[in-house]
Amino acid sequence: MRDRLTKSTMFYISEVTVGFITFLFLFLFLKQQRNRIKLPGPWGLPMIGNILQLGTLPHLTLAKMRKCYGNVFQIHIGTKSVVVVSGYEMIKTVLVTQGKCFANRPDFYSLSLIGNGESFTFSLKYGESWKLLRKILGNALRSFSQEKAKNSTFSCLLEEHASAEAVELAKDFDNYSKDNSYFNGRGLISCAVANVVCAICFGKRYEHDDKDFHSLIEINNELQTASGSVSLLDFIPILRYFPSATLKAVHKFISGLNNYFERSIQEHYDTYNVNHIRDITDALINLCQTRDPTGKTACVTNKQIINTVQDIFGAGIDTVPTALEWSILYLITYPEIQPRIQEEIDTYIGFSKLPRFEDRHSMHFTEAFINEVFRHSSFVPFTVPHCTTADTFLNGYLIPKDTCIFVNMYQVNHDRDLWKNPELFMPERFLDELGQLNKEAVEKLLLFGMGVRKCMGEQIARNKIFVFLTTILQQVTLQKRLDDKICLTPHYGLAMKPAPFCFRAVSRI
Numbered sequence: 001m002r003d004r005l006t007k008s009t010m011f012y013i014s015e016v017t018v019g020f021i022t023f024l025f026l027f028l029f030l031k032q033q034r035n036r037i038k039l040p041g042p043w044g045l046p047m048i049g050n051i052l053q054l055g056t057l058p059h060l061t062l063a064k065m066r067k068c069y070g071n072v073f074q075i076h077i078g079t080k081s082v083v084v085v086s087g088y089e090m091i092k093t094v095l096v097t098q099g100k101c102f103a104n105r106p107d108f109y110s111l112s113l114i115g116n117g118e119s120f121t122f123s124l125k126y127g128e129s130w131k132l133l134r135k136i137l138g139n140a141l142r143s144f145s146q147e148k149a150k151n152s153t154f155s156c157l158l159e160e161h162a163s164a165e166a167v168e169l170a171k172d173f174d175n176y177s178k179d180n181s182y183f184n185g186r187g188l189i190s191c192a193v194a195n196v197v198c199a200i201c202f203g204k205r206y207e208h209d210d211k212d213f214h215s216l217i218e219i220n221n222e223l224q225t226a227s228g229s230v231s232l233l234d235f236i237p238i239l240r241y242f243p244s245a246t247l248k249a250v251h252k253f254i255s256g257l258n259n260y261f262e263r264s265i266q267e268h269y270d271t272y273n274v275n276h277i278r279d280i281t282d283a284l285i286n287l288c289q290t291r292d293p294t295g296k297t298a299c300v301t302n303k304q305i306i307n308t309v310q311d312i313f314g315a316g317i318d319t320v321p322t323a324l325e326w327s328i329l330y331l332i333t334y335p336e337i338q339p340r341i342q343e344e345i346d347t348y349i350g351f352s353k354l355p356r357f358e359d360r361h362s363m364h365f366t367e368a369f370i371n372e373v374f375r376h377s378s379f380v381p382f383t384v385p386h387c388t389t390a391d392t393f394l395n396g397y398l399i400p401k402d403t404c405i406f407v408n409m410y411q412v413n414h415d416r417d418l419w420k421n422p423e424l425f426m427p428e429r430f431l432d433e434l435g436q437l438n439k440e441a442v443e444k445l446l447l448f449g450m451g452v453r454k455c456m457g458e459q460i461a462r463n464k465i466f467v468f469l470t471t472i473l474q475q476v477t478l479q480k481r482l483d484d485k486i487c488l489t490p491h492y493g494l495a496m497k498p499a500p501f502c503f504r505a506v507s508r509i
């Protein structure tokens with residue numbers, strides 16, 4: 001009798017539980033429908049939205065969805081709506097023509113981890129302070145990338161540093177290839193590029209085997225995944241409270257980086273000398289000390305000004321090495337390309353001097369190759385997520401204020417209406433009939449964003465990539481192991497990396 005009672009009670013309880021869960025799902029589903037912006041887009045499940053459909057390479061999935069839903073459509077990640085924008089002209093409308101209406105950053109947990117939630121790039125809201133900081137940062141970048149070289153004939157300090165690190169990197173490649181060895185160059189490349197960034201920002205250079213330096217630049221894949229578009233932590237807040245090895249690694253890395261910045265900035269304050277401005281940090285301290293705190297710059301604090309050095313540091317430390325890694329991967333995948341770049345090096349630079357930024361103007365095939373690496377890999381597939389600053393109309397749809405916007409740059413770079421056979425790797429598509437760089441084709445390429453929040457370091461990045469690549473190929477030829485299978489599928493992240501691969505360098509001299 002007691003047994004029967006217990007069974008019926010349990011049956012009753014489970015019926016109530018199922019009923020309650022169904023009701024909850026229905027409630028959340030209807031709430032989600034009510035909050036929907038009336039845009040086309042795929043149906044999503046309650047609570048998780050379209051997460052399962054996105055897969056591991058969301059830029060590809062969203063490019064496919066565009067074929068069904070057009071250039072402006074909506075998805076749901078968790079319970080949040082995201083508007084996905086594709087197509088060159090539509091993206092131009094969002095980032096340039098109506099740029100101010102789409103110029104904010106969303107309140108994402110992953111973005112708030114960077115720079116203690118005060119990053120100019122990832123967190124700061126669009127407005128007067130943001131505009132002023134963008135101006136300050138632009139000036140600091142311009143003055144320090146064009147600063148005279150210290151003791152050489154290089155055109156500027158940045159070129160001098162980039163060239164010196166590139167020479168060291170080519171030597172390292174040669175050393176690691178002794179006895180016919182093949183190696184993975186990721187660590188070496190990261191160190192070399194980080195040294196240029198450290199020199200400009202903090203006036204420091206580290207030896208390549210320096211342990212502290214290695215731990216500083218070890219930007220691991222987990223961090224990359226967590227800070228790319230479509231990080232689940234941003235859309236399903238409860239996940240932050242579950243134990244996660246990834247999240248732990250991200251926190252550890254970020255707090256290490258924050259400590260490094262605090263130490264470096266403090267050291268600069270302690271040793272600051274107004275008559276000897278050593279680097280960008282000094283220049284920013286100088287600005288803080290000489291500005292009128294009640295004048296035009298009153299809307300930003302000294303801390304905000306100084307912290308912009310972190311944006312410069314963070315922006316170049318992973319993107320440029322990733323570009324170089326992809327370049328090397330394409331060079332060993334298509335071995336017929338390397339002699340063409342080396343022929344240009346031999347013609348325009350020779351062996352008696354080192355490559356300079358200005359050589360970009362005469363080396364059209366090399367420039368075409370770099371642009372094709374950018375296009376084909378599209379290793380930054382989305383811009384940093386944007387967000388609307390006000391209720392806005394786009395393509396006839398009302399998009400409410402504070403809606404998160406994903407801009408799919410990968411889709412533009414692989415759009416059949418813009419590029420012939422986009423799946424093929426063909427540097428020639430960036431050359432005109434006279435063999436000169438085709439500027440119109442370069443304009444269509446999207447990797448640095450455009451408009452109001454366009455990347456502030458595009459020319460610096462392009463200059464650095466050019467000098468690193470040509471200095472390496474001046475000294476050595478890169479080869480893959482005969483039997484190795486090349487994989488061009490990236491690991492998804494803010495900057496997507498290639499799967500690890502090995503190569504060797506054969507000296508040309």
Ligand code: HEM
Nearest residue numbers: 121315316319320380383384447448449453455456457461
């Ligand atoms: C290959 C290298 C690089 C790529 C592909 C790249 C790409 C990008 C992209 C896609 C954005 C976001 C644009 C948007 O949200 O609409 C961005 C922002 C930014 N980049 Fe770069 N970047 C690179 C290197 C650099 C370097 C070397 C610097 C500094 C020296 C830099 C400084 C910045 C800054 C400050 C922003 C923030 C702009 C803002 O939020 O208003 N970038 N970059």
